[in-house]
Amino acid sequence: MKLHVYNYLTRQKEPFKPLERGQVTMYTCGPTVYDHPHLGHAKTYVAMDVIVRYLRYLGNQVRYVQNITDVGHILDTGEDRILKGARRERSEPMEVVETYTRSYFEDMDALGVVRPNISPRASGHIPEQIEWIKMLLEKGYAYETPTGDVYFSVEQFPEYGKLSGQKVEEQEAGARVTIREEKRHPADFALWKRAEPEHILRWPSPWGWGYPGWHIECTAMATKYLGETFDIHGGGLDNIFPHNECEIAQAEAATGQSFARYWLLTGSLTVDGVKMGKSLGNFLTIKDALNLYTPEAIRFFILSSHYRSPVDFRRDAVLAAERGVERLHNTVRMLRKRMEDAMPSGTADLSYIAEIDPHRDAFIEAMNDDFNTPQAIAALFDLNKEVNSLLTADQPLGRGTLSAIDGLYRDLGGKVLGIIPDDLTQNVGGELVTGLIEIILDIRQRYRDAKDWEEADRLRHQLAQIGIEVDDRPEGPTWHVEHRGG
């Protein structure tokens, strides 16, 4: 089966065909940089990362754009998130933005999330956003209030709600929408807000000094870099309304063209069964999580449920994921060690290579079905079991076989899922530490040769206490650093 994706726009799985064969244009809503990124970001962006990685694995050239929201994200109090952050930290708004943008990339890098091709900042695209607002005003989809704000008129765009299934009439019944006098309809949303001089984040516009609304930035930046119509719009399901809906309304009202063709949205993340929130005391930043678990464990944990499903971040579940990913690493470590002194390739290699091919097929089959990573991981474990048997069996293995298997791990576990690093050797602490450990293991080996098990075990325990696990293998001892949730 060719790649099929679940499109939120049509609420069904569809064959994925980019506008241009072999070229995929993709946009994902990025973070508002007013604080350190949290686990919710990790879930969404790791999931999107694997989608991008897989599309590339299939041979597509993917242009992946993800914005940085550094202005315009207005709270219902009418306050800008960034300004609020600046007040909290008693710093400049752009200082806040800089700090947390760096923090964001730092965490994404640590999680192995491949950087977007373009990370456009909202504040760097004010003229573009003004152009969009002008266009919407000209076409009658927006109106200016006497107070100098500009709103999008949802009543002028009958398709408003087509993505989320929300209907503006029903919204009114909820009565939870803040009623603003100047709005014609309660669901109308801001395109431009007037700002007084004391508001630092403000720009001149045809409607006076002010700043753009939250939704217009995504419309402006996505279309600027990807075209009026592009292939994939990704993001978290929790932004489907109103944010994604507003993006569509703005774009399609102004251009008359369809905006994103496929909407791929990720399920939300909860912590211990409930939504994460600072007030609930279960707010976990990615930095917190990285102190407790390995990046691969976090990725594996996220990818062990389907991207559209919600995921509950629980300690025991993440630890189980850590054990699982360690199992894969053990095999790959053994495999790579074995490669070092393997025999040259021979004809016997061919039969083994044929044996592992079905695992790649199973993996691709799973991923082609709307990026079914849990099933793809299962395929990886099936492979793993077979490889373990092969490695522990008492038979010579040629370099051809071993490197073919290693190539499979590098492709599927490395390039696509990002849970098996290309380099699993532990060069923590550099050559000095590595050298010291080798010396200690050498000493221990002498005790072992002398059958002084007590001393040998004592050294092993002492090393274990500082996180260095020593495994005695028939071919000699190996060691690696344990990173178990602390």
Next chain:
RNA sequence: GGCGACGUAGCCAAGUGGUAAGGCAGGGGUCUGCAAAACCCUUAUUCGCCGGUUCGAUCCCGGCCGUCGCCUCCA
């Protein structure tokens, strides 16, 4: 009140109209000086509950119960 998702073994989690992948944990065994790793065997007559459609439903339809998300800032 509106929109939506989910409920599968102790835990996490795929899945199919014809009686259930994978991982973690547990039990038994092999290997090993021991440990670890690895391998073999084993752990759901059953997929929230009640009806319906069907020769047959965990998967389709209806109802109920429960959990969660969005509608207000969130990825």
